[in-house]
Amino acid sequence: MSGTGSSPMSTPSGSGRGTGKSTNFTPELQSMMFSLGDARRPLQESAVLVEDIVHTQLINLLQQASEVSQMRGARVISAEDLIFLMRKDKKKLRRLLKYMFFRDYKSKVVKGIEEDDLLEDRLSSSSSTNKRQKIAQDFLISIDQTGELLGLLEDDEIDDVKLERMERAERQARMMDSAQYAEFCESRQLSFSKKASKFRDWLDCSSMEIKPNAVAMEILAYLAYETVAQLVDLALLVKQDMTPKAGDPFSHAISATFIQYHSSAEMHVLGQATSLKTSPDSPESTPPPTPTPPTAGPQHLGKTPSGSMGNGSIGQDSSKVKQRKRKKSSAACGAEAQSDAIQPSHIREAIRRYGHKIGPLSPYTSAYRRNGMTFLAC
Numbered sequence: 001m002s003g004t005g006s007s008p009m010s011t012p013s014g015s016g017r018g019t020g021k022s023t024n025f026t027p028e029l030q031s032m033m034f035s036l037g038d039a040r041r042p043l044q045e046s047a048v049l050v051e052d053i054v055h056t057q058l059i060n061l062l063q064q065a066s067e068v069s070q071m072r073g074a075r076v077i078s079a080e081d082l083i084f085l086m087r088k089d090k091k092k093l094r095r096l097l098k099y100m101f102f103r104d105y106k107s108k109v110v111k112g113i114e115e116d117d118l119l120e121d122r123l124s125s126s127s128s129t130n131k132r133q134k135i136a137q138d139f140l141i142s143i144d145q146t147g148e149l150l151g152l153l154e155d156d157e158i159d160d161v162k163l164e165r166m167e168r169a170e171r172q173a174r175m176m177d178s179a180q181y182a183e184f185c186e187s188r189q190l191s192f193s194k195k196a197s198k199f200r201d202w203l204d205c206s207s208m209e210i211k212p213n214a215v216a217m218e219i220l221a222y223l224a225y226e227t228v229a230q231l232v233d234l235a236l237l238v239k240q241d242m243t244p245k246a247g248d249p250f251s252h253a254i255s256a257t258f259i260q261y262h263s264s265a266e267m268h269v270l271g272q273a274t275s276l277k278t279s280p281d282s283p284e285s286t287p288p289p290t291p292t293p294p295t296a297g298p299q300h301l302g303k304t305p306s307g308s309m310g311n312g313s314i315g316q317d318s319s320k321v322k323q324r325k326r327k328k329s330s331a332a333c334g335a336e337a338q339s340d341a342i343q344p345s346h347i348r349e350a351i352r353r354y355g356h357k358i359g360p361l362s363p364y365t366s367a368y369r370r371n372g373m374t375f376l377a378c
Contacts, residue, residue, distance in 0.1 A: 023202050025051055028190055029228060035187035036232040037168045039341035040180065049344050053351070054227045058203060058220060061085065066210045077212040079132070080139040082219050087149060092226075094152040095159060099222050100132035107131075132215060165229065193221035234350035235342045242346070 026047045033042040033050065065081040072081070079100075086093045133153075140149045169188070173181055192199045199221055205211050212220060 023198055025192070025198075025202060028195070029054075031187040031190050032225070032228050033232055033342065035169070035184060035190070036165065036229050037172065037236055038232060040183075041341065043341045043343065046342050046344050046347060049347050050228060050231050053231060053347075054224055055202065057227055058224055061223070062203065062208070062212070062220070065212070065216070066208070069210055075210065077210055077216050079135050079213075079215045079219055082216060082223075083136060083139055084143065087143070090148070090152060091159075091161075093149070094155055094157075095162070095226075096219065096222065097133075097136055097152055100136055100219075103218060104130050104132050132218075135215065161233070165233070191221065192224045193218060196221070199224070231347060231350065232342065234354060235346040238346045238350045238353070239342060242349075 026044065029047040029051055030042045030044065033047060034040055038046075061082075062077065064085055065077045068081040068084050069075075069077050074081075083093070083096070086096060137150075137153060140153070144150050169184075173184060176184060196217065200206070200217065203220070205217075
């Protein structure tokens with residue numbers, strides 16, 4: 001991406017372990033990626049890369065929010081500082097405001113407030129029951145001169161991104177059995193906010209001079225999950241773009257970026273797959289030719305087949321053949337599952353495209369930039 005190597009859109013190696021981050025969210029991120037559209041068993045290296053990106057993004061976001069907080073003369077990082085950083089991206093700000101509303105709504109439900117009281121409290125905008133909404137509304141009033149930001153509070157426009165994610169999840173669930181669906185539902189419930197203490201340690205908030213308060217931590221956890229979701233969204237677009245299509249005259253051409261980010265092993269597998277296509281006009285699903293058995297050499301002449309050598313030999317040979325077939329079948333299934341998963345190269349290519357103002361992912365590019373840095377979450 002644009003900017004220096006310390007940009008929040010950079011992809012550092014080593015999972016950020018050298019930056020003071022002792023905890024990690026790799027297992028949780030694999031489950032999150034599965035619930036957001038990745039394969040049932042996402043690659044660990046892809047999850048580690050996503051963790052690096054999200055962690056780097058949030059650390060830089062906290063630094064920016066700390067500067068805003070200091071300018072306001074505040075002693076803590078609050079929701080106002082994060083809303084201020086998101087003010088230029090109206091779509092994501094509207095999504096955040098809806099999230100804050102539903103957090104208030106959930107708090108009311110947990111406290112056991114009756115439905116009539118809930119409606120009355122919503123109309124009166126009481127600070128005790130609509131804490132997060134009131135914080136957002138009061139701050140937007142103080143900085144909004146055109147009324148455009150305040151209008152987001154009452155905007156009921158359909159969120160196309162959220163709708164697409166829901167449709168993708170519905171398509172995933174169609175092919176699942178009961179056990180897989182139970183795992184899928186459990187993965188969809190994962191979030192950073194459910195592991196608040198681990199999330200705070202992950203960000204190393206204890207070492208910060210200006211620390212985020214409780215509401216700011218809720219927003220940061222929400223933005224972390226949204227960053228994961230957007231990375232999966234963009235990686236799936238790149239994966240679809242990189243998948244060769246039948247009849248495509250350019251399917252044999254491999255981009256320089258694709259070569260750069262693929263390991264030698266991946267390129268070897270790719271070369272084997274492309275060599276099976278003898279003609280660009282042949283259908284993509286054409287199976288490879290059936291190998292012919294080797295002809296018997298002179299050394300085998302006159303020898304009796306092993307199947308006729310005593311009782312049980314034929315059964316033993318057939319069981320060995322079946323065992324070999326099972327091993328080949330399981331290996332093929334594992335390779336197929338790995339090919340369906342998001343690769344690290346897809347994530348890196350998505351990040352590269354995301355930083356370009358002109359390109360296939362330009363509609364998804366963040367509106368917030370500072371010193372060449374682009375943020376996924378805001």
